[in-house]
Amino acid sequence: MRRREFTILIGGAALCPLMARAQDSGTAPIMGFLWPGMTPPQPPRMTSLSEGLREAGYVLGKDVLVEVRYGAKDGQEFSGFIAELLRLKVALILTVGDYAPKTVQEISNTVPIVAISDDLLGSGLITSLSRPGGNTAGMTIQSPELSAKRLELLTHILPGISRVAAIWDPTTGASQVSMTEQAARALKIKVQVLEVRTREDLAGAFLAAKAEKAQALNVFSSPFLSSISQEIVDGAAENRLPAIYQWREHAEGGGLLSYGPSLAGLYRQAASIAAKILKGAKPSDLPVEQPTKFELVLNAKTAASLGIVVPQDLLLRCDLVID
Template sequence: MNWHAPQLRSSPRKRGPRAAERGPWIPASAGMNGIARRAFMSLIAGAATTAWPLTARAQQGGMPTIGLLWPADAPPVFPRMESFRQGLRASTFVEGQNVAIELRYAQRGPQQLPELAAELVRSKVDVIFAGGDLAAGVAQQATSTIPIVTITDDIIGAGLIASLSRPGGNVTGVTILAPELSAKRLEILRDIIPGLSRVTALHDPTSGTSQATMAESAARSLNLKLQVLDVKHREDVAPALRAARDSQAQALNVFFSPLLSSLHREIIALAAEYRVPAIYQWREHAEAGGLVSYGPNLAAMWRQSAIITAKVLKGAKPADVPVEQPTKFELVVNERTAKGLGLVIPPAVLLRADEVVE
């Protein structure tokens, strides 16, 4: 099974000491439901939608402003903001010196996003950086003129752009192809857990249906029974893990979403308590105690998103800035967690791993 490829098409390739083979690229899937309009149109109806040009702001003596829209109930955790600032610095923008960042996150839940997006529009920020399909869709509904840069799981499936090479509207950024990766992680679980037959997936319904749809298709081909449980709020994590345990799930597949990523510590702790092996999107989650992770490099995704944001601040139009995709995926295995679960990681998996936490 080919698990490994280079990281970003615009970035130099780096291989770890346990790097796996390079695998074929899988195109992004379509079919994710669009963002519902009626739920929040009344909240943004009064918001100004005129962009504030960088040149006009500079002429008035102010520095350009990035409005960061984050759908979780707490600010982005390491390494997100640190990596974003690194990408800006690499593009000559230093926060507090020649660029400002206005962070808005959904303390009251995703339903607060339209209100926060409207705030950023009224503030006349120069560009909006949105984390995830939901936040990007809400921002796009709030303004058709302020540029939007985003990291999404399935940017075409979410209906945010016309094509990867020429987005065509006011949205561009990085898409991480979460549906394909969510399916691929089932194969990794099968290779790690002997006799695997029942898997539970944690799913954020605000991220659309494409991850669940592709994972269900992969489960059928692998002869696995897949149970998909929705997690909409922090309070849903414990009941979902209890349901996985009660259904005798042999493994847990945590789908990608900013919300689920922000809850990774709770998920890792409960998975350990209920002795359910779990696979995650980001290496940071395996390093924090999760059994295994498989996905692109989180820090690299945020750095590259910042570089794209800087291009827009310097005058590039999102319609003409191609959406980038990761081409390298990292496999990280936590052997300490495996021993605690009574699992022996097969040597073939360890050989493919970029990092083994011992």
């Protein structure tokens, strides 16, 4: 198995035999999945994508095939993955973040793109939320606004803090930084933005946060950062930094707090959009969708280990408290 490809497992069963039979028959369209992380898309992404496709009438491995590419070490290899998918004559490419769809757009203005984007309009990927134009459809997950909201939540669970470090993947653009800094000024907080472009940058980021006496950590949205999320969670624990993340799965993995859309819901929603394109819809005609559910999750065990007394009103606002 090469680093950039993997066998999709759904319910513990490998789909390779089913995929091969469908491909041999020449009847099943192929959907590319371009994942900008260093490791394969982690749960619940593939399971939720499969469920969403099934709800729309497509059984994964029978009615539609999925070719996944991940683990690009640089922009050249990432572009190579796109070229591979285009040679396979994929019916569409599912992408995550802002960098991935932008790179696909630069290579092809015809292949349909379904983007789960941090900021679809603000990043310039589309011209209108109601009629995107071009070859890109999908969802905007409001990452800039949510990053600022997570800063506010940190001040709620840690009243009186004045210094917060933020881990940022520059490929996501500057909108999360600018909106969080704007929120920080209103909250009278100093934000230390730490660039993490590779896994190797992470240790230095924690050292820099420690040197500036950061009191908490805000982890910005990024597919790459999601792919190294456990290392970030472990680093925050080692440095005793209360941290807030985008996805509930990060809080379940030991992070203090998470606030953001339902990851499972996003991938089912993306599957629904992909199914519309498979049935003949043009990406330019599909209005951009937004998340339908946001979750606030607290890991009470992590809070206790950090000596944090969680305010009662915050506990009552949580969708899930992990004991």
